[in-house]
C-alpha cells in the first residue's frame with residue numbers, strides 16, 4: 001500500500017480556516033480544492049476531527065461507489081436527524097437497504113409515467129395564476145409547485161392549505177442549520193417549526209389510514225410495507241413518519257431550487273432561452289407536454305442538467321470512514337470525515353472548460369463521453385444516490401416546458417442575486433422576477 005503525504009493548507013491555522021468556512025463555505029471549499037489539489041486534509045477551529053475534501057472524479061467514485069461500504073453518512077449538523085428521524089436519507093446498513101427496497105417501486109419508470117400528468121396539470125395551474133408584468137419570487141413559486149407535486153403524486157394528498165406554513169417552517173429550520181454551525185441556535189423556534197411540518201405529515205398519514213385504500217402510491221407502499229424476506233412486521237408509526245417526512249422534504253426542496261435556478265439562468269442567456277422556446281413550439285405546438293415528450297425535449301433536458309451542474313441543490317455530501325481506506329495513494333484513517341462537493345467538482349475547469357459559462361451543449365452525448373463519469377454527480381452516486389433522480393429529471397423537463405410555453409421571466413430591477421449555501425443551495429432573499437408573456 002503506498003501512502004502519499006496529504007496536502008494540507010500549511011500555514012493556515014484551523015481557526016482561520018473555520019472563520020473562512022463560516023464566512024463563505026462555497027468559496028472556502030473551492031479555494032481549498034483549487035489551491036491544494038484533489039484531496040486535502042484540514043481541521044476547523046478546535047475540533048479534533050480530521051476532514052478531507054475530495055475533489056477528483058476517481059476519488060469521488062472510490063468514496064461513493066467502489067468503497068461505499070467503508071463509509072457511513074455524516075452530517076455536519078446532527079439536527080438533520082431531529083427532522084428526518086431514521087428515514088432513508090439518514091438510516092444505515094441493512095435497515096437502510098430494506099427501507100430503500102420498500103420505497104423503490106414508487107419510483108419505477110411506469111410509476112413516474114403515471115405521475116407525469118399530475119406534474120403537468122399542477123404546472124398549468126401555477127402558470128395560469130400569473131398575470132403579465134407581475135413580479136414573483138420564482139423560488140417561492142417553484143417551491144409551491146414542487147411541494148404540490150410530491151404531495152399529490154407520492155402521498156395522494158392535497159397539501160395546498162399547508163403549503164405556506166410548511167414553507168415558512170422549512171425556512172426557519174434551514175436557517176437554523178446554517179446558523180447552528182455557530183453556537184446556540186434558537187431551540188424553541190426550531191421545535192415550533194418542526195412541530196408544524198410534523199403536524200402536516202401526520203395529517204397526511206391519518207387521512208389515508210382512515211380510508212384504508214391502496215392507491216398504489218408511495219404512501220400506500222409504506223403503509224402496506226411488509227418485509228417479504230424479513231420478520232414480516234409492519235413499519236412502526238414513527239418509522240412511517242420518518243420515511244414520509246424524508247421523501248416529502250427531500251422531494252420538494254431540491255427540485256424547487258433546481259427549477260428556480262434554471263429560470264434565473266435562462267433569463268441571463270436569452271440566446272439559450274430562444275432555442276428553448278423553439279424546441280417547445282416545435283414539439284408541442286400549443287398542447288400540454290406528456291411523459292412521451294420528455295426524451296424529445298432534449299434541449300430542455302440539457303438545460304436542466306446544466307443548471308444542476310452550476311447550482312447543485314445538495315452542494316456537498318459527507319461520509320465518515322468506518323475503517324482505514326485507501327483513496328488513490330492516500331490513506332484515510334478510520335473516523336475521518338470525507339467531504340465531496342458537487343459544487344466544487346462540477347465547476348472544475350479540467351472537466352468543464354470555462355466552468356462558469358452556462359452551456360447546455362456540454363450535455364450533447366459526444367461532449368459527455370469525453371469527461372470522467374464522476375465529474376458530475378448532482379444526485380450523488382452509489383448505494384446512497386438519490387432515490388428520486390428519475391422523478392426529479394422528469395418533473396424538471398415537464399414543468400419547465402409547461403411554464404415556458406406561456407411565460408418568460410426577467411430579473412426585477414434592484415433584486416441582487418446571492419447564493420445561500422444552507423443544507424441546500426438556495427438564493428438569499430429569493431429570485432424576484434417579472435413575468436412576461438412569450439407571445
Ligand code: HEM
Pocket residue numbers: 073088089090100150154246247250251252254255258308312313314317318377378379380381383384385386387388389391392
Ligand atoms: C433536482 C432534484 C434533486 C436533487 C439534486 C437531489 C439530490 C440528492 C442527493 C445528492 C442525494 C444523496 C445525498 C448523499 O449522498 O448524502 C439524494 C438523496 C435522496 N433523495 Fe434526492 N434529489 C433531488 C430530488 C429528489 C426527489 C424528487 C426525491 C423524492 C421524491 C428525492 C428523494 C431522495 C431520497 C429518499 C434520498 C436518500 C436516498 C438514500 O440515502 O438511500 N430526491 N438526493
